[in-house]
Amino acid sequence: MRSINTSTTLLEQYEKIDTPFMCVDKNKFINNLARLREKTESLGSTLRPHFKTVRALEAAHYLLPEKSSPVTVSTLKEAEALATIGYNNIVYAVGISTPKLHRVQKLVSQGIDLMVLLDSVKQAAELNEFCHENQCTIGALIEVDCDGHRGGVLPKDPTLVEIAQLLYRGPVQFAGILCHAGESYECFDSLSLQNSADNEVKVARLAANTLKKHDLRCKIVSIGSTPTAHSYQDLSGITEVRAGVYSFFDLVMTGIGVCQHSDIAASVVATVIGHNKEKGWVLIDAGWMALSADRGTAGQPKDCGYGLVVGDNGEPIENLQVTGANQEHGLIEAVNGGTVDFSEFPIGCRVQILPNHACAMASMHKEYHVFDIQNETYDIWNRVQGW
Amino acid sequence: MRSINTSTTLLEQYEKIDTPFMCVDKNKFINNLARLREKTESLGSTLRPHFKTVRALEAAHYLLPEKSSPVTVSTLKEAEALATIGYNNIVYAVGISTPKLHRVQKLVSQGIDLMVLLDSVKQAAELNEFCHENQCTIGALIEVDCDGHRGGVLPKDPTLVEIAQLLYRGPVQFAGILCHAGESYECFDSLSLQNSADNEVKVARLAANTLKKHDLRCKIVSIGSTPTAHSYQDLSGITEVRAGVYSFFDLVMTGIGVCQHSDIAASVVATVIGHNKEKGWVLIDAGWMALSADRGTAGQPKDCGYGLVVGDNGEPIENLQVTGANQEHGLIEAVNGGTVDFSEFPIGCRVQILPNHACAMASMHKEYHVFDIQNETYDIWNRVQGW
Numbered sequence: 001m002r003s004i005n006t007s008t009t010l011l012e013q014y015e016k017i018d019t020p021f022m023c024v025d026k027n028k029f030i031n032n033l034a035r036l037r038e039k040t041e042s043l044g045s046t047l048r049p050h051f052k053t054v055r056a057l058e059a060a061h062y063l064l065p066e067k068s069s070p071v072t073v074s075t076l077k078e079a080e081a082l083a084t085i086g087y088n089n090i091v092y093a094v095g096i097s098t099p100k101l102h103r104v105q106k107l108v109s110q111g112i113d114l115m116v117l118l119d120s121v122k123q124a125a126e127l128n129e130f131c132h133e134n135q136c137t138i139g140a141l142i143e144v145d146c147d148g149h150r151g152g153v154l155p156k157d158p159t160l161v162e163i164a165q166l167l168y169r170g171p172v173q174f175a176g177i178l179c180h181a182g183e184s185y186e187c188f189d190s191l192s193l194q195n196s197a198d199n200e201v202k203v204a205r206l207a208a209n210t211l212k213k214h215d216l217r218c219k220i221v222s223i224g225s226t227p228t229a230h231s232y233q234d235l236s237g238i239t240e241v242r243a244g245v246y247s248f249f250d251l252v253m254t255g256i257g258v259c260q261h262s263d264i265a266a267s268v269v270a271t272v273i274g275h276n277k278e279k280g281w282v283l284i285d286a287g288w289m290a291l292s293a294d295r296g297t298a299g300q301p302k303d304c305g306y307g308l309v310v311g312d313n314g315e316p317i318e319n320l321q322v323t324g325a326n327q328e329h330g331l332i333e334a335v336n337g338g339t340v341d342f343s344e345f346p347i348g349c350r351v352q353i354l355p356n357h358a359c360a361m362a363s364m365h366k367e368y369h370v371f372d373i374q375n376e377t378y379d380i381w382n383r384v385q386g387w
Numbered sequence: 388m389r390s391i392n393t394s395t396t397l398l399e400q401y402e403k404i405d406t407p408f409m410c411v412d413k414n415k416f417i418n419n420l421a422r423l424r425e426k427t428e429s430l431g432s433t434l435r436p437h438f439k440t441v442r443a444l445e446a447a448h449y450l451l452p453e454k455s456s457p458v459t460v461s462t463l464k465e466a467e468a469l470a471t472i473g474y475n476n477i478v479y480a481v482g483i484s485t486p487k488l489h490r491v492q493k494l495v496s497q498g499i500d501l502m503v504l505l506d507s508v509k510q511a512a513e514l515n516e517f518c519h520e521n522q523c524t525i526g527a528l529i530e531v532d533c534d535g536h537r538g539g540v541l542p543k544d545p546t547l548v549e550i551a552q553l554l555y556r557g558p559v560q561f562a563g564i565l566c567h568a569g570e571s572y573e574c575f576d577s578l579s580l581q582n583s584a585d586n587e588v589k590v591a592r593l594a595a596n597t598l599k600k601h602d603l604r605c606k607i608v609s610i611g612s613t614p615t616a617h618s619y620q621d622l623s624g625i626t627e628v629r630a631g632v633y634s635f636f637d638l639v640m641t642g643i644g645v646c647q648h649s650d651i652a653a654s655v656v657a658t659v660i661g662h663n664k665e666k667g668w669v670l671i672d673a674g675w676m677a678l679s680a681d682r683g684t685a686g687q688p689k690d691c692g693y694g695l696v697v698g699d700n701g702e703p704i705e706n707l708q709v710t711g712a713n714q715e716h717g718l719i720e721a722v723n724g725g726t727v728d729f730s731e732f733p734i735g736c737r738v739q740i741l742p743n744h745a746c747a748m749a750s751m752h753k754e755y756h757v758f759d760i761q762n763e764t765y766d767i768w769n770r771v772q773g774w
Contacts, residue, residue: 074714075715076405095672097658120661148666151661273484274507288681294675326537327439327746328439328461328481347509347510348484348509348513359714363751386752
């Protein structure tokens with residue numbers, strides 16, 4: 001970590017790892033976790049962290065203090081892995097398809113409270129049928145569309161009640177509703193972000209109240225996205241908040257304004273492998289295989305290319321970006337009329353790159369190198385891969 | 388495979404795999420390999436396939452008929468893996484950094500002819516010093532810049548001769564030069580593609596001849612990129628051709644014009660998990676975790692979004708694209724004024740997606756599901772991961 005003062009032992013460890021590698025600053029990671037947990041609990045709600053960002057069992061107990069702590073997953077593979085170490089309160093937050101129900105049932109039969117998500121009568125009917133045939137009960141949440149971002153039924157659509165009634169009557173436990181303010185990723189000022197957060201809360205309450213009028217009680221009213229989760233002001237009626245990338249943070253989140261560069265806990269360490277002085281390029285051994293091809297900041301007011309280079313003060317060096325990425329090559333270049341000081345980047349030196357999108361960057365690595373500067377410890381966290 | 392007639396056994400196998408997954412059509416894969424090998428050998432040169440695309444040891448013998456067959460890698464991890472199954476003629480085609488030389492030396496000491504790549508006096512001097520200190524010999528190629536795409540010394544730059552002389556004098560074997568016409572990815576008509584291929588050949592010959600005038604003989608004159616490799620007309624003076632994505636092909640290569648859609652051997656199979664009829668969206672369970680975030684066709688005349696949907700005739704369905712991708716959600720939508728026929732995509736049905744960039748898509752999967760329709764066999768290929 002170019003920019004971090006650390007002990008000789010940790011520094012030696014850091015130098016020993018071949019580049020490129022993903023580096024986690026554990027102290028920042030833990031601070032990020034505490035920040036959102038405290039905010040959510042101070043508003044009287046519960047945090048259900050999304051495991052999809054970190055996906056490492058070694059990190060689970062930091063996200064999830066108790067084995068019964070609620071957790072969200074984006075794949076059954078994550079649920080299966082978390083179950084092996086005792087976590088038992090899981091929402092699989094991607095629309096269910098029937099062939100996957102046998103894996104859900106297996107976990108439920110082991111005592112895991114694994115809930116699925118759906119937004120159509122067809123899925124609800126097939127879930128009922130599966131549970132009837134297999135004599136089991138699987139909890140289900142109905143996805144409610146709060147901002148036209150992706151899936152979900154609209155809160156005033158009669159289908160919402162129809163699905164809930166179908167689930168309620170069937171052997172399946174109707175567990176409640178789930179919203180995700182995906183459009184909050186398009187908010188670049190505090191007012192629009194606040195509106196997005198308020199709207200997510202409002203829509204979730206509306207859906208829950210509509211169902212209540214039909215005697216359908218939501219045990220769970222779940223909302224969340226990292227941008228909105230940091231912006232809620234009143235969570236009455238909301239039982240839980242979900243967020244994923246808040247654990248690592250990234251440049252997309254900096255662009256939205258919910259973190260500082262100094263909060264970003266995940267980065268890629270690379271080595272300078274070439275100069276093209278005529279073109280003003282510094283070549284590094286981290287391409288999209290290490291950084292991911294995610295260009296999440298491309299639509300933001302400040303486009304960060306494929307990532308920003310950290311300077312000696314721990315902040316990104318101004319007017320410098322990873323502007324290009326091939327499979328195993330990255331290209332650092334000056335932008336906005338700046339120039340590259342090649343003496344700062346001799347061939348063989350290491351650079352630290354902050355990612356556009358930590359979820360995507362982490363997905364490229366089967367292991368993370370985790371440095372705890374305060375306690376002078378080093379660990380490897382292994383990513384749970386696949387579906 | 389929605390579009391492929393196959394036996395009941397294979398179809399049952401296919402249905403059993405949970406989505407999303409990466410599917411390889413082995414017959415197409417083998418045809419792609421044969422096509423470029425035949426072309427290259429008919430021009431009197433040798434193929435040195437790039438392992439970075441496939442990265443599966445189970446596939447190595449298709450790419451590399453003999454244990455001594457030349458192969459290119461983008462990471463030392465690939466070289467180490469190939470060495471375990473006996474391959475012994477390897478070029479590591481990413482600029483070397485000194486801390487990685489101990490791993491190179493280890494393979495060389497096992498009898499592997501592993502050559503490294505460099506383009507600076509500093510790298511050459513450090514390589515010499517390493518070999519001197521460790522009493523070993525490591526072959527090195529000098530990267531020559533043919534089109535300003537990335538790294539390399541210009542063929543007329545005196546540094547070329549300086550580096551070669553430095554290597555020649557030292558304990559290191561000066562092995563030759565290497566060019567990569569990376570700018571060929573920007574060619575969208577046959578004339579510019581032909582020019583790019585001709586230029587790559589011309590620059591490689593110029594560099595080799597310049598060195599020859601200084602009594603520096605290139606054992607290896609290596610050129611290649613998938614677009615140019617399919618376009619060479621005369622390879623005299625060129626000892627070998629490198630290419631990677633030609634094995635799978637993809638939409639970027641279709642856009643450049645070196646393959647047909649029907650040649651694309653790698654795809655993602657996903658399940659329809661939702662409809663948003665108001666917005667005209669079909670939601671699938673393959674997001675950028677399965678498809679990759681690569682938007683390689685974005686700069687092409689025909690932008691394919693995050694991939695195209697295969698129809699019953701095996702060709703992409705016109706005016707339909709994966710236009711959006713979140714971590715585990717993809718969004719299929721009509722483009723160019725088309726409309727989605729939702730009855731074609733009922734919830735629960737499977738879809739097959741052709742990727743923008745097969746290297747990037749394959750990198751998201753730790754295993755590939757490989758179907759050989761002709762011989763009615765099914766295999767799993769395991770990806771060599773990491774660096």
